Amino acid sequence: MAVPRARHSNAKKNSKRAHLAKQPLSVTVCLNCRNSVIPHHMCPSCGHYKGRSYHTEKEA
Numbered sequence: 286m287a288v289p290r291a292r293h294s295n296a297k298k299n300s301k302r303a304h305l306a307k308q309p310l311s312v313t314v315c316l317n318c319r320n321s322v323i324p325h326h327m328c329p330s331c332g333h334y335k336g337r338s339y340h341t342e343k344e345a
């Protein structure tokens with residue numbers, strides 16, 4: 286297994302982590318009720334996803 290030759294300085298470590306900041310959660314709008322929705326998730330208020338309602342299918 287490869288072993289690092291020498292330890293990285295704090296500047297090396299910190300500059301490497303400069304691009305690892307946490308991004309804000311991306312939010313889209315529900316096409317059915319215009320509520321804010323996480324992408325690729327069912328709408329929490331009306332249950333719509335990709336033009337289908339999954340709330341009514343559960344109840345029926």
Ligand SMILES: [Zn+2]
Nearest residue numbers: 315318328331
């Ligand atoms: Zn909705």
